[in-house]
Amino acid sequence: MKFNFIDRENWGRKQYFEHFLNQKCTFSITANIDITTLLEQLRNKGIKFYPTFIYMVSKTVNSHKEFRICFNDEGSLGYWDKMIPSYTIFHNDNKSFSSVWTEISNDFSVFYKSYQEDIKQYIVIKKLDAKDNVPKNSFHISSIPWVSFTGFNLNINNDNDYLLPIVTGGKYFNQTDKTLLPISLQVHHAVCDGYHASIFIEELQQLANNCHDWLP
Numbered sequence: 001m002k003f004n005f006i007d008r009e010n011w012g013r014k015q016y017f018e019h020f021l022n023q024k025c026t027f028s029i030t031a032n033i034d035i036t037t038l039l040e041q042l043r044n045k046g047i048k049f050y051p052t053f054i055y056m057v058s059k060t061v062n063s064h065k066e067f068r069i070c071f072n073d074e075g076s077l078g079y080w081d082k083m084i085p086s087y088t089i090f091h092n093d094n095k096s097f098s099s100v101w102t103e104i105s106n107d108f109s110v111f112y113k114s115y116q117e118d119i120k121q122y123i124v125i126k127k128l129d130a131k132d133n134v135p136k137n138s139f140h141i142s143s144i145p146w147v148s149f150t151g152f153n154l155n156i157n158n159d160n161d162y163l164l165p166i167v168t169g170g171k172y173f174n175q176t177d178k179t180l181l182p183i184s185l186q187v188h189h190a191v192c193d194g195y196h197a198s199i200f201i202e203e204l205q206q207l208a209n210n211c212h213d214w215l216p
Helices: 014-022 036-045 049-061 108-122 194-209
Strands: 003-005 026-034 069-071 077-080 084-091 096-101 138-143 166-169 173-175 178-188
Touching: 026 194, 036 049, 036 178, 036 194, 049 084, 049 108, 049 138, 049 166, 049 194, 096 108, 178 194
Parallel strands: 084 138, 138 166
Antiparallel strands: 003 077, 026 178, 069 077, 084 096, 166 178, 173 178
16 A cells, blocks of 8 residues: 655645635535446345445545545645545444455455455454454445435544545435435545535446446
């Protein structure tokens, strides 16, 4: 993993970055993704939906620098070459959750196998971070599969320096002849605008539409 430093003084986004950073301005957007074709393919192939969702989100995040910008441990601004998903898993017995991370791969089959291995190993560990050594270049994905929300927002007070996206999926539902998945994207306005959020949603939809191209 490589952290690429940003020259803030000569950065084209400097004015916007400093303005929204000083305002501590974050925003979230929720949209429904049509997963009708995707679900049909997953059921036919016996593939689980949640790791597929994680893969799609990670692929989209890694396609755009804006979703990989953050401060490093020394407080320098830059962006990672690649982001690794850290996602939540639910424990049915005590209704708690844990976070697990899995190395991402462009090859869905490789990621899916790694995910299955991680779940098998860490599902029995009931603590916040079930898998230790969380990579510095990780971002958060979670799921609320019990409710088809129309909006979702997280409030983070971290000295206003958390710039990475947070993605949350809800319970998918049927509407007319489609199956829709609510997805909430939360970003810091210092590094992402409405345009970038719309690109995120659009590319997730394209991955769902074109799932034949990347599913095994």
